[in-house]
Amino acid sequence: MTAPILETRNATKRFSKSLDFAARLARRMGANVSEETVHAVDGVDLAILPGEVVGLVGESGCGKSTLGRMVAGILPPTEGSIVFEGADIAAMDAKAARKAALEIQMIFQDPFASLNPRMRVDQIIGEAPLFHGIVSRTDLSDYVDDIMRRTGLDPSLKRRYPHQFSGGQRQRIGIARALAVKPRFLVCDEAIAALDVSIQAQVINLFVDLREELDLTYLFISHDLSVVEHISDRVVIMYLGRVVESAPIADIFDAPNHPYTVALLNEAPRLDQRRRAFEPVKGEIPSPLDPPPGCHFHPRCPHAHARCSSERPALREIAPGRMSACHLNDE
Amino acid sequence: MTDGTLPIPKAQSPFRRFASEFFESWIARVALFTLLAIIVLALAAPWITPQDPYDLAQVDVLDGRLSPGSEAFAGYTMWLGSDGAGRDLYSAILYGLRISLAVGVASGVIALIIGSLIGLFAAYAGGRIETIIMRLVDLQLSFPAALTALILVAILGKGIDKIIIALVLVQWAYYARTVRGSALVERRKEYIEAATCLGLSHGRIVMRHIMPNCLAPLIVVGTVQTAHAIALEATLSFLGVGLPQTEPSLGVLIANGYEYMLSGRYWISVFPGLALLLTIVSINLVGDRLRDVLNPRLSK
């Protein structure tokens, strides 16, 4: 079996809102205020093989972006580790850490906020490779042209500013910027969510082509199941900071195991389901500030039983290559 | 989102767009024209004035306190009259403007550089360092500027360099607060995360990515603060603690004329006063318009 290119081991991220002066004073005087802690990501184990496309799906606030940012090295994990090619990034020396950092790049959601509005396209794409000595100043122009062509941008536009491009073109600039440092692993965080339908198709096709040409591995974050289904080899479903199910694409869509996955699949709008009449899953997504005990899904789960509200179900292998975290699998 | 709504990629530089919007308001046009005229007159003073008010050889005490329109001993007409020492007021005002503008701009630019660097540093460093710096800023801003400046000048003494130092010390906090505010917003944007992800150095991220995107509000604060500095300098000079008689700024001229007000020789104070007023009002109007034009863009 091939070794994974990237692993997260018990990756955990907590955000705590530290108390301001007034709140500390109130607590000193006996008021019931405590620091609020969000368990954005709660002990996630993930292993991604080279060349694989892993889709990460979940509803808003379940920690997808936070996990993606930890993988991309933008946020340090509170606990646990990110392992790249068998080595813990946090334990690497500076040189190796930098190499790993460049090999994992991120594509962002917002095509407006993710490009520096004061820089021209060639500066945006060329800055990092020049800074890291990947390309010499004399070769930079050709290098940038090449990457622009590869991402479907006309190199003659490289002296323009981001605001002179459409959303889809801007997203391509973001992809070109990441590719310029020769990454092997891309984290795509809702990379097409902000685009029009017809433009989404263009960018999805670009991702598919680049994967083949450059042997890339993707962690593809999206809330849109149909997009994930289209592009991924394997899907990981998250709910309130935890992975609830992980399985190859065909298995998960044909025979979902976890009750939350079942609900998600039923309720995702699809072209071939017209004027559906069914009872949708009840209830709201609980606040990550105060998640329910035991299985996070139990207040909404149609199969919940006594054990679910007290004991956290472990993520276990239920079939080769398939993992699920539900007590139903024990019976 | 707006693939279709974009004014499709026709290259119109941001500056052109900005300029056309700026000039939409006639008040802004008039104010900017006035300001430019004042600056040009001040810069060209040595060539367009009949007298160099600093050159004692050209100043004749016998010309003292002449009313507007009188003829000087040397033969030229003093359209705005003369002051107690016999200086042609028209010449003295233009030379005074040079000094007032120079003090205002110099202190503004230095305070802007120092203040912005401190603000940027605070925003990027975060944590305790940020808290300490920002408390210092709050402290500074809670004192009336004129009072702080007065105390500083009293300690430092007279002279153009001392006055600039005092004004910088009074003003840096405004810039620091402004820059920190916009830097905090920028720092959270995805392009900064992208820069981090690309392994760029901290210095590069601050100077090449965050700083240029904080300039817009700085320009606005900078213009308004420059007007403020000019007014402050005039106040100090009027009170006699600012610039010395040998370097007469507008404030000094107004102070000199003050004693003649009651004897009906209004022009010695009033004309320099009008010049000061015109300068400050036009800078402020330009600043207001800049704010109107730049602000909605900040969110985009």
Added chain:
Amino acid sequence: MTATLSVTGLHTHFFTRAGVVKAVDGVDFQIAPGEVMGLVGESGSGKSITGFSIMGLIDDPGRIVSGSIRLKGEELVGASDEAMRAIRGNRIAMIFQDPMMTLNPVLRIDTQMVEAIRAHERVPKRDALARARDALGMVGIPAPEERLRAYPHQLSGGMRQRVAIAIAFLNEPDLIIADEPTTALDVTIQSQIIHEAQSLCKRTGTALVWITHDLAVVAGIADRIAVMYAGRIVEAGGIDAVIDTPLHPYTVGLLGSVPTSNRRGERLTQIPGMPPNVLNLPEGCAFRERCPRAAAACHAQPPIAEPRAGQVVRCFHPHGQEASR
């Protein structure tokens, strides 16, 4: 049965410094009581402006240049501000993507709902309150008594949108225009809201225009669909007909762009180029730069045709018509 709403030849233009923005440039549709019509199109295609035109909410520099909007036979174009105010919130209601467009952040939910009822009808406060509570219950809000006393900020985004929907249905309007009401919400919440809106329409006979850019959502809720492109409705018809056998090349391209399970891993058929700018749009078919079927004839404006009963299209060379061509 007369249509609840009938829009014919609607043109709404914005007269800006840069030129004329033809935001809506030829929109025709009808909607029957209790019917749900999906209005889909990409960003900037004029969906929201169509909605605002019906609501009489077009402000300067925009103007309805021509066309007619009839609510149960009554002409709304040119109606006085006063008349429109009496109609809005009573006979036509609107739901926005951001529920805070409807809700006042400083007022409690009950205050706002009672006000919404009593603005159009003289009812005792107690009755209004009871009606408000029932309305909240109908959109699936648990413990409506409690929620009535909450302020908007104490509710989640999904709850707020439900309250906005409940307010829209309060006066049992003839028509509701919902502009991307679930775009900002999660899949499970979206699905609950769609479910509730659908059953409310059937029960009250309210006609619903559901504006969205998401074809899959429309497939889930609508009886009929209208596809907009650059200010015009280019195709409209029954939901099954349009999605299974589309006529307009743009609809075909749009459907090909949506990933579906039976094309897993394949390249998507993509429409080249990008949507045009509706500022200073040239004459003729707006899709011709991107259309694989474009021909010389397309430089003229294609007329509305009805090649199949109940399915209209604006195109010279529609799909599925090869035999008759």
